[in-house]
Amino acid sequence: MCCPVDGDFGRLKQSLENRGLSCDCILCRAENKYGKTRSSLMFEVTSFLESHPVKQITAPAVNYAIPADLVEEAENFEKSLKETYPARLFATYDGASNKINGMLPTMGMARIHEWLMIAYYRQPQRALGYAAKMLTDHGYRVTIKAANGILTLSGTNCILSTKAVRAIQYIELVCIRASNKPLAQAARVLAEEMYTTFMGSMAGYKDFEV
Known part of the structure; x- marks a missing residue:
């Protein structure tokens, strides 16, 4: 069974119901309490991404800055999407201190x-920073200490996906270009570990590609 876990909760819920299933996991409970849909906003985001695919934006990136208006539009989408994940529903808390820990x-x-x-x-x-945000989107708590070559992930409620692997691979790529070999190596180890966990083996593993 394949059900979408991409943030469109309405579509996920319908997909489950079509199979006579329902879910009461901590994330579905939060989505149900939120009670609103982000489907139309995600449709706008999809239209933006299809109109400005990463293959096109990275072509001039080596020599030129990405157009500021596109970055601003993307960051506005980011802000709007963030508002659909209120901390009062989607934050996780430390049991002892009751402080938000992720x-x-x-x-x-x-x-x-x-x-x-x-x-x-x-x-x-x-x-x-945005690579770390991608991992946070998957439910991971991320620690990056570039100076010490430390990259750690922890997540009780995390979701595995190829996008999470790509985020770590991108960290490796950025660190290679910055000549930070210790952090690049730490990212490589984590990416391979996550890929193996998700796919079952290293078969088909490729370095970051747009």
Whole structure:
């Protein structure tokens, strides 16, 4: 059975219902309490991404900056999508202190974060930041200490996907270009580990490609 886990909860719920199923996981409970749809917003995002695919935006990225109006539009989509994941419903809390320690998966934001990650090709810190956001979208808590070559992930409610693997591979790529070999190596290890967990083996593994 294949059900979409891309942030369009209405479509996921309908897909499950068509099979006579329902889900009461912590993420579905949060979505049900939210009670609104982000489908139309995600449709707008999809239209934007199809009109400005990453293959086109990265072509001039080596020598030129990405058009500021496109980046601004993408960042506005990011803000609008973030509002559909209110912390009061989607935050996770530390049991002892009851302080927020992360977020449930916010998969509806992953695609626009991927676009922005690549758009900031020439700004390594921004690129790393958006790669980390992509992993956060999957429910991971991310620690990146570039100076110490440390990259760690933890996530009780995480979702595995090829996009999460791509985010880590992109971290590796950015670090290679920045001559940060320790962090690049840490990213390589994590990417291979996640890919193997998701796919069952390293068969078909490829380095980052747009």
